[in-house]
Amino acid sequence: MRLIRFVSAWLLLCAGVAQASAPATVAAAPATRLDHILLWGRGIDQSTAVMAVKLGFQVRPGHDPGGVANRYIRLADSSFIELLGITRPDPAFDPGMKEDQQALKGGPGSRTFGFRTSSLDAIHRSLQALHYAVTPFFSGPDSAKPGWQLFAFDRAPLSSNTFFIDYADGYAPDQFDPANAGDYRATREHPNGARELSSIWLVSADADADRRQLETMGYGHAVPVKLPALGAKGYCVPVGPTALLALQPDGAGIAAQTMANGGPRVLGVSIGVSDLGRAQRWVERGYERPLATYRGLSGASILAPTQDDLGLSIEFHAMQSGVSPCAGASL
Template sequence: MKPQRSKTRIRLRTLCSALILCATATAASAADTSRAAGGVGRTSEIDHALLWGRSIDQVSSVMAMKLGFQVRPGRNPDGVANRYVRFEDRSYLELFGIERADAKMDPGMQADQASLHGGPGARTFGLRSSILEQAHAWLQAQGFAPTPVFTASPDDPDGDGPTQPPRWRLFAFERPVLSSHLFYIDYSTLEATPARVVDTRVAYEHPNGARALSGIWLLSADTDADRKRFERMGFSGATPIRFPQIAARGYCIPVGEKRLLALQPDGAGVAAEALRQGGPQLLGVSIEVQDIDRAQRRVERGYDATMSRYRGLQGDAFLAPTQADLGLLVEFHASGSGMACAARSE
């Protein structure tokens, strides 16, 4: 009987060892997944939002004359013109306008226009990631179906030429992952020519004192769905919020040092009417300004109207009456009010 007991003990030890190895591997896998999710979240930032005007001249005029931004030149390839409002933290707003009836549009533009029907507004935004390929692989593993990574053309007139890395790389998604369209993007470091150094410095000088695109507001009928998908994408820490100025509620989701608001109507008001008329959308953006008094006076002159100040998620703020002009709300808020999401009800 001793040999039999010995064999039994060996089998038990082997089984225990296998269980320990399996548990260790499972824990390591979970840790790797957690690190990957955290890495994607930690290295992502709000990069820019795409804003369509009725024409490029119309949207440029509103941004410059009424709101006090500096609008920078862009291009006009295939009948869709673009312009830029750039900020010192590298975030920006990209302005679009269809300039001819036979304009050629990429799938993202076509998706926006299917919702906007030629009117003004925003349906798409981008997150900047310094680990674009890793983010792509991890999001694919989570079942989000990202597209292949696209790159700028080798002869991009704003790049450094075909022998250098492409000016930008990005991927979107084959199927919508949020209530509004999302893509990830990264940029190469271009040669610091004297002209570029001057252009970059000048681009950040705004009459209204704007410093950063600090927040993007997603409007839908189901904020929980957006919040849960963002968690799966590596963005945790959502905080319940209410936004009484537009009759909305939902979640504030930290993205780097900035905020993404996932909102839904909270009774009758601005949010409910916007959702009724336009469906899911980028309802608004938050802009950090150096001097809130100066910015408010600049916008009041632009719209020939008095605007009320309120205590918002990012401190002292006011809303510009831009919805009719831009199909988008623009909130200006003071600098230095802290960046962590915090619940606020008034």
């Protein structure tokens, strides 16, 4: 059995993913939500500078095992973005890292994201019953400390790699002592007002294939969506309080450019902010250009011009309370 693994700071992230052979579906646990993405940069300092200076995030330190460093952008809703960067000419890639670097052609971008769930065992058993090639469980950082547990797949059910993860109470990859509540809160305060990861966008040549796989895995109720700002169409799939967008190009635009330049991957993420005007001013200063406000799936939004720097798009939107994650989706 081929096991694809990411080892970065405190997360063993198993890439690769499975295709179902049964038409039945598994009931998704209501406690499941989108957790984070792995974002490769041209270098760890380059991606840190873009995130901090141009976009206004606070970036937390990580580690550098084997020549692949990581850093964190932690959000108040407990989600995060993990930055990865090569720090030496001959890094010790595991198979998953090597595969990602080959697919990204050494450039910036993301091909892996995670679901977080409090029902890890039940979902693992259900996916096994559906003949998904799920891996065994992996855990860390070590048995003496509260940490994480995850499983991934050996063949890809979706157009981007994914895994399912759960964390022990109080665990945070960028902080060992959960008793320091003030420090914990401070690490989640960002100059741009970012508070939540509301959606992750996947792009492929066949959005419906991703939609069908998600439905089989237990994530149904997809809503058709068209995103003119990205030149994309597809489906919005609710995952707890978050949304996973399965997209494909719809004419000219960022989606078509991304597929032409590198193929299926994470096209972007959407970040809820407490003050959209502040986020817009920060990004406009960082990129030295005006940005237009548009109505996205989550209401008033701006699209930061991050494709060249980060290999994906980052959308900022005004936070909305009491609204379902796909409420704004419509054709």
